[in-house]
Amino acid sequence: MNLLDIFVIQREEIKIDSQKIKAVIFDVDGTLYHLKKIYNMVRLEIINYYLRNPGKVGDIQIITDFMREREKHALDVVDDVENAQYEWAAKKTHSSPEKVRQVVDKWIFQVPLKYMYHCRRTDVLELFHKLIINGIATGVFSDYPAAAKLEKLGLFPQCIVSATDKNVGKLKPDPKGLLIAADILGVAVEDCLLIGDRDDRDGECARQAGMPYLILD
Structure with a gap:
């Protein structure tokens, strides 16, 4: 499935090798809501x-x-x-x-x-749901516990990883939690895409992990 056939973020094409993407991992704060x-x-x-x-x-x-x-x-x-x-x-x-x-x-x-629901980023949530419909795995890696926020947003990814989880214990930009999320999803790091809102945290985390990424405005 080609991500470019699914979604355009802020009218700009996602500049990635979308044919390879088998899973998308989302940041939460600032990414899924304003x-x-x-x-x-x-x-x-x-x-x-x-x-x-x-x-x-x-x-x-x-x-x-x-x-x-x-x-x-x-x-x-x-x-x-x-x-x-x-x-x-x-x-x-x-x-x-x-x-x-x-x-x-x-x-x-x-x-x-x-x-939370009133501040949701509708464009990103639309992408989230279309990924699921098209059989692309979804996950979340957040610096904060995310389960309650995701429930309010009506999102149910296949894995939820927080930096404060006992098996992680590292804040972004440390890539440990991102690597754990990819492992849970059963997808190679290079076949995942991280979507976040901060280059100094999400972008650097992805770079250290060797994962393609997209930073939203």
């Missing part, structure tokens, strides 16, 4: 919440530092990235990892879910 749009919605809810609860306004710094520290330490080699991400932010904000986990779970993992 990240900035959902950030704006959540930000408004955060402002309204902490205006009513000024005693908890320090949580905003925890949210900010969690995301910043995760970016800052993306290339760090750690034994347990799932717990390390909370420890990085806890050290920065002088709070406990448990407190960071509680705030992050609410504002980064739970609240955005109710906006």
